[in-house]
Amino acid sequence: xxxxxxxxxxxxxxxxxASKDGIGGSPLRPDGNLKVKGEFAYxxxxxxxxxxxxxxxxxxxxxxxxxxxDIADALKVxxxxxxxxxxxIPGTKYYGLEIQDQPxxxxxxxxxxxxxxxxxxxxxPETARRAVKKIKVEYExxxxxxxxxxxLDPETHGYVHEPHEFKSHGYGNICHEQKLVSGLGxxxxxxxxxxxxxxxxxxxxxxxxxxxxxESGLAVPAEDGGIxxxxxxxxxxVDRQQMAPVLALPEEKVRLTLAGVGGAFGGREDISMQIHAxxxxxxxxxxxxxxxxxxxxxxxxVHRHPARMTYEHGATRDGKLVFADCRIVLDGGxxxxxxxxxxxxxxxxGHGPYVIPNVKMHAIALYSNNPSCGAMRGFxxxxxxxxxxxxxxRLAAELGMDxxxxxxxxxxxxxxxxxxxxxxxxxxxxxxxxxxxxxxxLPPPLDTEHLDVRQLPGALSNTSHGEGIVRGVGYSVGxxxxxxxxxxxxxxxxxxxxxxxxxxxxxxxxxxxAEVGQGGVTVHAQIARTELGVEQVTIHPANTEVGSAGSTxxxxxxxxxxxxxxxxxxxxxxxLIEKGRRRYGWTQHDLTLTxxxxxxxxxxxxxxxxxxxxxxxxxLTREHxxxxxxxxxxxxxxxxxxxxxxxxxxxxxVDVDIELGLVKVVELTAVQDVGKALNPLSxxxxxxxxxxxxxxxxxxxxxxxxxxKVRNASFTDYLIPTILDTPPIPVxxxxxxxxxxPYGLRGVGEAPTVSATPSIVAAIRNATGLALNRIPxxxxxxxxxxxxxx
Amino acid sequence: MRVTFTANGKPVEAxxxxxxxxxxxxxxxxxxxxxxxxxxxxxxxxxxTVYLDGVPVCSCLxxxxxxxxxxxxxxxxxxxxxxxxxLVQQAFVDAGAVQCGFCTPGLLVQTDALLAKDAxxxxxxxxxxLSGNLCRCTGYEKIMDAVRLASARTCERATSE
Ligand code: FES
Ligand code: FES
Numbered sequence: 022x023x024x025x026x027x028x029x030x031x032x033x034x035x036x037x038x039a040s041k042d043g044i045g046g047s048p049l050r051p052d053g054n055l056k057v058k059g060e061f062a063y064x065x066x067x068x069x070x071x072x073x074x075x076x077x078x079x080x081x082x083x084x085x086x087x088x089x090x091d092i093a094d095a096l097k098v099x100x101x102x103x104x105x106x107x108x109x110i111p112g113t114k115y116y117g118l119e120i121q122d123q124p125x126x127x128x129x130x131x132x133x134x135x136x137x138x139x140x141x142x143x144x145x146p147e148t149a150r151r152a153v154k155k156i157k158v159e160y161e162x163x164x165x166x167x168x169x170x171x172x173l174d175p176e177t178h179g180y181v182h183e184p185h186e187f188k189s190h191g192y193g194n195i196c197h198e199q200k201l202v203s204g205l206g207x208x209x210x211x212x213x214x215x216x217x218x219x220x221x222x223x224x225x226x227x228x229x230x231x232x233x234x235x236e237s238g239l240a241v242p243a244e245d246g247g248i249x250x251x252x253x254x255x256x257x258x259v260d261r262q263q264m265a266p267v268l269a270l271p272e273e274k275v276r277l278t279l280a281g282v283g284g285a286f287g288g289r290e291d292i293s294m295q296i297h298a299x300x301x302x303x304x305x306x307x308x309x310x311x312x313x314x315x316x317x318x319x320x321x322x323v324h325r326h327p328a329r330m331t332y333e334h335g336a337t338r339d340g341k342l343v344f345a346d347c348r349i350v351l352d353g354g355x356x357x358x359x360x361x362x363x364x365x366x367x368x369x370x371g372h373g374p375y376v377i378p379n380v381k382m383h384a385i386a387l388y389s390n391n392p393s394c395g396a397m398r399g400f401x402x403x404x405x406x407x408x409x410x411x412x413x414x415r416l417a418a419e420l421g422m423d424x425x426x427x428x429x430x431x432x433x434x435x436x437x438x439x440x441x442x443x444x445x446x447x448x449x450x451x452x453x454x455x456x457x458x459x460x461x462x463l464p465p466p467l468d469t470e471h472l473d474v475r476q477l478p479g480a481l482s483n484t485s486h487g488e489g490i491v492r493g494v495g496y497s498v499g500x501x502x503x504x505x506x507x508x509x510x511x512x513x514x515x516x517x518x519x520x521x522x523x524x525x526x527x528x529x530x531x532x533x534x535a536e537v538g539q540g541g542v543t544v545h546a547q548i549a550r551t552e553l554g555v556e557q558v559t560i561h562p563a564n565t566e567v568g569s570a571g572s573t574x575x576x577x578x579x580x581x582x583x584x585x586x587x588x589x590x591x592x593x594x595x596x597l598i599e600k601g602r603r604r605y606g607w608t609q610h611d612l613t614l615t616x617x618x619x620x621x622x623x624x625x626x627x628x629x630x631x632x633x634x635x636x637x638x639x640x641l642t643r644e645h646x647x648x649x650x651x652x653x654x655x656x657x658x659x660x661x662x663x664x665x666x667x668x669x670x671x672x673x674x675v676d677v678d679i680e681l682g683l684v685k686v687v688e689l690t691a692v693q694d695v696g697k698a699l700n701p702l703s704x705x706x707x708x709x710x711x712x713x714x715x716x717x718x719x720x721x722x723x724x725x726x727x728x729x730k731v732r733n734a735s736f737t738d739y740l741i742p743t744i745l746d747t748p749p750i751p752v753x754x755x756x757x758x759x760x761x762x763p764y765g766l767r768g769v770g771e772a773p774t775v776s777a778t779p780s781i782v783a784a785i786r787n788a789t790g791l792a793l794n795r796i797p798x799x800x801x802x803x804x805x806x807x808x809x810x811x
Numbered sequence: 812m813r814v815t816f817t818a819n820g821k822p823v824e825a826x827x828x829x830x831x832x833x834x835x836x837x838x839x840x841x842x843x844x845x846x847x848x849x850x851x852x853x854x855x856x857x858x859x860t861v862y863l864d865g866v867p868v869c870s871c872l873x874x875x876x877x878x879x880x881x882x883x884x885x886x887x888x889x890x891x892x893x894x895x896x897x898l899v900q901q902a903f904v905d906a907g908a909v910q911c912g913f914c915t916p917g918l919l920v921q922t923d924a925l926l927a928k929d930a931x932x933x934x935x936x937x938x939x940x941l942s943g944n945l946c947r948c949t950g951y952e953k954i955m956d957a958v959r960l961a962s963a964r965t966c967e968r969a970t971s972e
Contacts, residue, residue: 049905049907050909052912053903053904056909056915057889057896057900057904057912057919058886058889058890058894058896059844059847059885059887059916060887061912062845063845063848063913065848065849066845068845145829147831147832230947231947233848233856233913233914233945234850283848283911284913284947315852315853315855473935475935475938481939538910538911538948539910540910702907705952706907706948706949706950706952706953708950709949709950709953710910710947710948712950713951714947735853735855736850736851736853736945737855741945742951743942743943743944744937744944744946744955745939749952750950
């Protein structure tokens with residue numbers, strides 16, 4: 022086992038040292054220079070001669086019947102080239118990731134605030150904006166279905182989708198549900214086996230991905246009647262699959278190329294403006310660019326499911342968990358998006374990384390007239406972690422135990438079983454992660470002598486000079502799956518080409534992987550260097566000319582596309598060696614490629630790759646599939662449903678101004694097992710970024726939805742952490758290889774987002790003694806709530 | 812209207828500018844300088860930060876007409892003529908402070924301005940100076956590293972000169 026500790030200050034010394042550029046090193050991003058020069062072309066930077074600007078008219082109502090749409094005045098605005106409604110859609114009118122329930126433009130009714138009804142293409146964004154305002158829509162406004170109680174009583178409150186309208190997995194306003202029972206389940210007899218029982222109800226608000234680069238792209242009509250779309254997305258091929266039928270084009274005529282992506286975090290897994298831009302381009306015959314404004318971005322993508330959860334845990338006097346019973350209700354909003362898969366995750370991961378002999382679970386996603394929810398970093402595991410980790414703290418308090426010890430006592434490890442019956446067949450160092458995070462040095466106490474108010478809660482607002490400030494410490498650990506689960510054949514494709522350019526062997530890597538900032542492009546070059554023993558690697562632009570790479574989500578890209586690059590590079594290597602065997606009659610079986618040469622460990626360098634290749638290129642494509650999984654049984658939740666698990670433990674230290682209800686996170690520490698760090702610099706960056714989004718959910722981030730209407734669609738009102746809100750995030754990584762994964766690696770990006778939130782709330786509870794059953798914790802909760810646990 | 816100003820030392824002009832257009836729009840869509848980014852266009856995120864007569868401003872909040880005859884310096888102007896990275900740019904690359912990079916241009920300009928004022932800012936100074944620049948990817952730790960690195964290199968350079 023190896024570990025690394027990388028903290029802010031220490032990092033500085035490492036930066037100036039040269040690193041090796043293969044796997045395990047930290048070479049710099051290939052796109053870094055372009056990005057710091059402002060020359061990297063993000064999707065909103067695209068420009069085409071003669072291009073038009075597209076814009077959508079969006080519903081001001083969460084639920085209404087559309088009685089009429091009058092586009093005549095909009096069409097008369099000088100500079101307007103097209104105004105389209107659903108009637109202008111040439112193909113099928115619905116699309117969706119898992120259930121095709123979402124109309125590309127509203128048909129006869131709107132189901133959420135901000136749903137697109139009509140489109141305009143014009144010569145200037147302002148012209149488009151003015152024309153959009155001139156479209157007249159007559160609505161019959163209906164009372165929105167927004168609460169769990171309303172959703173579950175369609176007889177009284179109605180259906181979001183009438184039963185005949187959609188092919189839901191559930192019934193009524195239930196989009197999807199998953200039950201799970203293991204051991205004896207949770208019955209009164211089982212309850213009787215526990216000495217202590219704690220119950221709690223928890224709520225998680227609606228978080229937004231809030232990536233900085235707005236949804237945008239450029240659709241260019243092609244001469245063959247097809248369309249070229251330059252787009253910021255997470256998965257080129259699944260976009261195309263959903264788009265082609267709507268555009269009434271065969272898939273091969275819908276060509277997508279990845280344009281620069283300014284962050285994603287799940288928010289680009291669904292279609293946003295892709296179809297709209299293409300429809301406008303088809304109708305006008307001109308290139309059309311759409312760039313969302315920030316408010317439109319809040320309306321135009323799915324969010325993290327808000328959740329209501331009840332948990333009941335029972336344990337013996339000495340702290341051993343006996344049972345856990347849980348119900349998780351996720352509000353999926355108007356359209357299904359990824360809700361079914363999110364439910365599967367919440368149900369199967371909803372008890373945390375603990376061994377619990379008897380388990381019951383019921384997770385559901387509702388259809389409502391609230392904004393649609395789907396994928397966001399942590400995908401269903403985040404909400405549950407707030408529930409089970411709060412329960413662990415309560416149980417510890419009830420038992421008079423140290424909360425970390427209680428967790429360690431029940432922590433799962435390799436060989437244990439998930440509540441789904443799946444045996445964990447790779448390292449699961451849950452107790453070890455907790456031990457390490459606890460052993461990390463604590464930050465020094467607040468120095469009231471040399472106080473800099475900028476360190477205090479309230480910071481620059483100068484709200485305190487140290488009075489009323491109380492410090493707290495909290496711990497948490499979480500579990501997340503890697504890759505797509507429940508029987509999905511989640512694969513990726515890579516093409517690797519080796520040739521001599523300018524007297525040097527050069528490898529080219531071509532995949533359709535969406536680089537959204539995570540650093541996949543860096544890692545692909547590292548893998549090609551390692552496998553092929555070359556220095557020069559170029560990364561081909563990601564597009565649909567090569568097979569699908571799957572989504573940049575579920576922490577899966579290094580595992581899946583990295584794995585495909587490894588397979589393709591190995592194939593190229595074998596082909597090259599084979600060429601040498603044919604030419605030179607080599608008989609050794611242990612040949613490798615190193616330093617631009619074919620090398621035998623026994624007899625040394627045999628030939629340079631340049632000589633062996635000559636002017637021939639070796640160009641091979643390979644697919645990487647992970648081992649198969651199965652869907653969970655609908656009633657019992659049993660099944661080998663997940664490919665890989667990943668774990669992270671956190672410690673948060675907070676200062677709370679208990680008079681004003683202000684919180685300052687002083688430090689947020691993370692220890693995570695990454696299997697193998699292919700690029701330690703990126704790995705640490707991912708963990709720190711993930712922790713910061715968790716911090717946002719803990720104390721500030723929420724889309725406020727009232728009666729179905731979004732109240733804070735701007736960065737003025739939807740707050741994400743600034744550099745002042747974000748503390749130092751010391752990170753320690755463990756590398757316990759997973760025998761089933763390429764290089765033993767483990768997906769990294771999501772685990773910290775799952776685990777870190779509860780540690781911050783625990784620290785605030787530790788400081789204040791309040792119950793805090795809802796996140797984000799806001800000032801009013803800290804100043805008015807009752808002490809807990811209730 | 813026509814707007815004439817200096818961008819990164821070169822005179823530029825834009826025709827048919829609508830009065831409501833921002834400097835950000837003119838830079839990005841009219842004069843071929845898309846380096847400054849459009850994340851909120853409301854002065855909340857700092858991605859569009861540029862120097863206007865030497866002072867960092869959110870270009871999304873500056874009306875195009877206001878820049879008439881003035882000097883703008885954007886992220887594109889932080890590299891030298893040959894395209895060699897400026898010190899702050901290099902530090903961001905070296906420290907791994909760039910992930911998606913959408914926040915980066917604004918942060919670079921703001922950091923450049925900070926170090927011009929104070930070559931050795933404390934951590935609290937850095938946090939205060941960059942508090943108007945949102946980054947959603949990095950968790951800011953590596954941005955802190957980058958600024959500290961740029962500061963160290965600025966001081967090194969000053970002593971060696
Ligand atoms: S785009 Fe100007 S501050 Fe956000
Ligand atoms: S690197 Fe993506 S927003 Fe900062």
